[in-house]
Amino acid sequence: xxxxxxxxxxxxxxxxxxxxxxxxxxxxxxxxxxxxxxxxxxxxxxxxxxxxxxxxxxxxxxxxxxxxxxxxxxxxxxxxxxxxxxxxxxxxxxxxxxxxxxxxxxxxxxxxxxxxxxxxxxxxxxxxxxxxxxxxxxxxxxxxxxxxxxxxxxxxxxxxxxxxxxxx
Numbered sequence: 001x002x003x004x005x006x007x008x009x010x011x012x013x014x015x016x017x018x019x020x021x022x023x024x025x026x027x028x029x030x031x032x033x034x035x036x037x038x039x040x041x042x043x044x045x046x047x048x049x050x051x052x053x054x055x056x057x058x059x060x061x062x063x064x065x066x067x068x069x070x071x072x073x074x075x076x077x078x079x080x081x082x083x084x085x086x087x088x089x090x091x092x093x094x095x096x097x098x099x100x101x102x103x104x105x106x107x108x109x110x111x112x113x114x115x116x117x118x119x120x121x122x123x124x125x126x127x128x129x130x131x132x133x134x135x136x137x138x139x140x141x142x143x144x145x146x147x148x149x150x151x152x153x154x155x156x157x158x159x160x161x162x163x164x165x166x167x168x
Contacts, residue, residue, distance in 0.1 A: 038143045042093040042167075043086060043152060044136040046103075048129070051083050053103040054111045055095055056123050062130045065120035066100065071112055080108040084149060087156045092149065099136055099168040102127045137164040 056068040074081050076094040083091035104111075104126035118126070140163075145151045155161065 038141050041139040041142045041145065041148055041152065042097055042136065043090050043139055043156075043164075044083075044093060044097050045089055045091070045134050046129075046132040047134050048132065050103040050129070050132055051085070051091060052107045052109075053128070054106050054108055055097055055101040055103055056127070057096070057098050058100045058102050058124075058127075058130060060100060062100070062102070065124050067096075068117075068120065068123050069095065069111075070117045071114045074108050074112050080112060082108055086149065087153045090152075090156050092152060097133065097136065099133055101133055102130045103132055104128065133168055136167040137161055138167055139164045 054069065054074060057066045058064065059066045074095065081095040083093055083095070083097075086092055104123055105128050106114075106126065139152060139155070142148050155164075
């Protein structure tokens, strides 16, 4: 009796997990077709021009490093992962910006030439601004756009951000 009860309970839990995963929100048609969601289009503004500097992610209290790139991870599409310049000072992220991002004193080029990735404590000492991001939006999957740069510039020009998720 106990064995069949445990099997039935296990089956119900697995079924619930599968159903909730399948219905957990909006999935783009391209993502559903390939089964791979892909990267999100994140646009942001900063209080100063940090576009050449490497971002790292801090914990919410800004006291320690949560994540940072390896020296080999500062590339996107075979080029340095500098953000793409958009209209009105907006930037399209190509590296991994979040509301808790901070910028270190090294440029992408300098960082990519390091022999080894610095330790988290060393990177924390290199931070030049612990709260540089003034506005940040998640604009959905990059695969949802035919031309992500021109379409995002159109949204920026029209000040049409209501369809985007505000991250800060």
